[in-house]
Each structure stands twice: as C-alpha cells, then as structure tokens.
Amino acid sequence: MVNWLLYIDPGSGSYLVQVIAAVVIGIGVFFRNIRLYIRSLFFRPKKEKDEKKNEPS
Secondary structure (H helix, E strand, O other), X not given: OOOOOOOOOHHHHHHHHHHHHHHXXXXXXXXXXXXXXXXXXXXXXXXXXXXXXXXXX
16 A cells, blocks of 8 residues: 655645636636626616716706
8 A cells, every 4th residue: 555645835826726716706707707707698777768867966
C-alpha cells in the first residue's frame, strides 16, 4: 500500500479558493442574465399613465 502525501502550500491554496469562488459567481451571473433576458421577452415594463407629469419643465 502506497501512502501519498498531499500538500497544498498557502499560495496555491488561496489561489484555488479564488478560482472556485470566481467560477461559482460567474455561473450565477451568467444564468441570472439568461433568466432576465427570457423574462424580458414575456413581460414588458409598465408604462405610466401620464408620462408628462414626471418630466421636468
């Protein structure tokens, strides 16, 4: 039986944590943008009844 000694130095370990965090956040943003795009195809923003009321004179 062979025992493998695994070691990750602090520099590599912190880099690995940063890469994993960036991947997770990137995937979340990617799918959020897709969801918002698909939602925008079906739902339009509500128009205000009197748009002139909000415009500065």
